[in-house]
Amino acid sequence: MTARRRRRAPPVDPEYRPGQLLDWRDSSHWSDRELPCRYCGFPTHLRDRRMKPAHKVCAEEALAIQAAEAADAYHQNGPTT
Numbered sequence: 001m002t003a004r005r006r007r008r009a010p011p012v013d014p015e016y017r018p019g020q021l022l023d024w025r026d027s028s029h030w031s032d033r034e035l036p037c038r039y040c041g042f043p044t045h046l047r048d049r050r051m052k053p054a055h056k057v058c059a060e061e062a063l064a065i066q067a068a069e070a071a072d073a074y075h076q077n078g079p080t081t
Contacts, residue, residue, distance in 0.1 A: 022056055022059060022060055022063075024046065024056050028047075029046055029047050029048075029056075030045055030046065030047070031045050031046075031047050031053075032045070033045075035053035036053060037053055037054050037055050037058050038052050038053055038054050038058075039054060039055070039058035039059070039061070039062055040055065040058050042055070
């Protein structure tokens with residue numbers, strides 16, 4: 001007898017609010033050198049987890065866009081098996 005796989009529900013679109021996604025309290029997200037943000041181009045001392053310059057709000061907005069695109073692709077193409 002084979003096990004039946006349950007179909008996972010599509011991702012729920014959470015209501016996005018700036019400041020709720022990323023925790024950058026760790027000092028590793030700070031640099032003394034100010035560089036342009038990879039998303040908006042304005043100078044920032046902050047670094048993302050890959051040590052690329054990024055404002056926290058810009059990084060959260062990019063994550064929200066990626067999540068929305070993934071949800072759209074899921075709804076259009078269905079789950080991948």
